Amino acid sequence: MNTSSGNALDSTITQQPTADGPFGFGYTAAVAQYFKDHPCPGATGAGRVVRVDRNLLLVAVADGLLHLPYPLTGEPAVTGDWVWIGPNRAGDRQILAVLPRRSELSRKRAFEDSSAEQVLAANMDTVGVVVPVDRPLTHNRLERTLVAAWDSGATPLVIITKADLAQVADDVVGKVILQAAGVEVVTTSAEHGDGIDELLVHIPAGGTIVLLGPSGAGKSTLINSLVGREVQHTGEVRSGDFKGKHTTTSRELVPLANGTVLMDTPGVRGFGLFDAEDGMDEMFGDVEELAARCRFADCGHGNEPGCAVREAIDVGSLPERRWQSYLKMQREIAALARRSDVAAQRAYYREWHQKVVSVGKSQRWAEREVAEKRDQAGGKRRKRTR
Ligand SMILES: Nc1nc2c(ncn2[C@@H]2O[C@H](COP(=O)(O)OP(=O)(O)OP(=O)(O)O)[C@@H](O)[C@H]2O)c(=O)[nH]1
Numbered sequence: 134m135n136t137s138s139g140n141a142l143d144s145t146i147t148q149q150p151t152a153d154g155p156f157g158f159g160y161t162a163a164v165a166q167y168f169k170d171h172p173c174p175g176a177t178g179a180g181r182v183v184r185v186d187r188n189l190l191l192v193a194v195a196d197g198l199l200h201l202p203y204p205l206t207g208e209p210a211v212t213g214d215w216v217w218i219g220p221n222r223a224g225d226r227q228i229l230a231v232l233p234r235r236s237e238l239s240r241k242r243a244f245e246d247s248s249a250e251q252v253l254a255a256n257m258d259t260v261g262v263v264v265p266v267d268r269p270l271t272h273n274r275l276e277r278t279l280v281a282a283w284d285s286g287a288t289p290l291v292i293i294t295k296a297d298l299a300q301v302a303d304d305v306v307g308k309v310i311l312q313a314a315g316v317e318v319v320t321t322s323a324e325h326g327d328g329i330d331e332l333l334v335h336i337p338a339g340g341t342i343v344l345l346g347p348s349g350a351g352k353s354t355l356i357n358s359l360v361g362r363e364v365q366h367t368g369e370v371r372s373g374d375f376k377g378k379h380t381t382t383s384r385e386l387v388p389l390a391n392g393t394v395l396m397d398t399p400g401v402r403g404f405g406l407f408d409a410e411d412g413m414d415e416m417f418g419d420v421e422e423l424a425a426r427c428r429f430a431d432c433g434h435g436n437e438p439g440c441a442v443r444e445a446i447d448v449g450s451l452p453e454r455r456w457q458s459y460l461k462m463q464r465e466i467a468a469l470a471r472r473s474d475v476a477a478q479r480a481y482y483r484e485w486h487q488k489v490v491s492v493g494k495s496q497r498w499a500e501r502e503v504a505e506k507r508d509q510a511g512g513k514r515r516k517r518t519r
């Protein structure tokens with residue numbers, strides 16, 4: 134089943150779960166059902182990975198937080214993962230299995246070799262793309278980030294920050310709405326506390342949101358407003374006095390009063406896309422490097438002489454499928470830039486999203502299932518890299 138559109142995570146927080154689970158951490162009726170759909174022999178309860186520590190996982194369960202070792206088989210768990218909990222031989226609780234992810238943020242997601250992909254966080258419903266008004270919008274960066282956000286399986290939401298800086302705000306807001314191509318846009322000012330409630334309305338009840346944005350965009354400040362206390366040190370604090378303000382910088386899930394779960398995962402916040410010169414570089418840096426080495430600057434990478442891309446494909450150093458992914462991403466972005474009709478964009482995005490969800494995800498899951506079966510059959514234990 135694939136329900137990564139976010140809305141599918143139904144709002145009802147039932148008090149009669151099929152498996153005991155951590156309610157404050159997004160354990161909704163829909164999630165309970167998801168556990169039911171993915172049964173695990175010997176499991177006695179549901180949990181969610183709140184934080185990844187070096188040797189242990191901090192896992193929220195129905196009756197609190199547990200520090201548990203990594204499960205012995207399968208992929209390493211990441212922040213946001215739903216896990217089955219059950220007793221080990223000694224009767225202590227352990228993680229028995231990680232449920233298939235509904236969404237995930239990962240680096241190198243478009244690479245041919247999916248094992249090279251590093252998953253950073255899982256099961257977010259909303260990807261908040263944070264855009265501050267106090268700096269110019271870089272061409273295409275927002276679109277590219279949105280494409281990546283859609284590709285995660287979650288629903289993007291553009292969050293404009295620092296709207297109190299009025300002299301520049303209107304201009305930027307207008308441009309963002311155009312560039313966001315049908316994705317919902319909320320305008321906030323953490324300074325004045327504006328837009329925070331509206332922001333929460335855009336997240337499905339019990340849903341999980343992760344914020345992505347460039348350094349200084351106001352993510353920490355926004356997080357503090359959402360949580361209602363200091364959980365992050367902000368730029369201001371960092372440059373001055375840390376004392377008393379800096380409480381945590383570790384990656385974790387933070388339950389908010391209204392049932393929303395904030396995924397504050399520092400490694401994810403920049404997500405490469407923003408910090409790189411250009412989002413495309415991060416995902417397809419090697420491809421762009423190759424293309425730059427073609428004899429002709431305007432090489433179409435078809436039959437031109439001296440085409441470095443074709444050569445790489447021919448000798449097998451650039452997998453054909455990866456090249457196709459690159460072309461596809463380019464086409465999507467070009468199409469987005471051309472569209473100006475909001476309704477059309479919305480329809481386009483929905484369709485695209487559906488496509489990504491139904492084809493991409495099920496493929497990845499199918500691959501994962503095959504890998505799991507293989508692991509089980511061979512009784513192999515994959516080595517942990519952390
Ligand atoms: N005027 C105004 N300034 C803001 C607002 N939100 C954040 N800022 C300022 O913007 C600066 C950067 O904010 P942060 O919250 O640290 O930004 P960040 O995105 O967490 O940055 P990194 O931690 O580097 O990723 C700080 O000086 C904040 O005080 C706002 O709503 N209005």
Ligand SMILES: [Zn+2]
Pocket residue numbers: 424427428432433434435437439440441442443
């Ligand atoms: Zn070429």
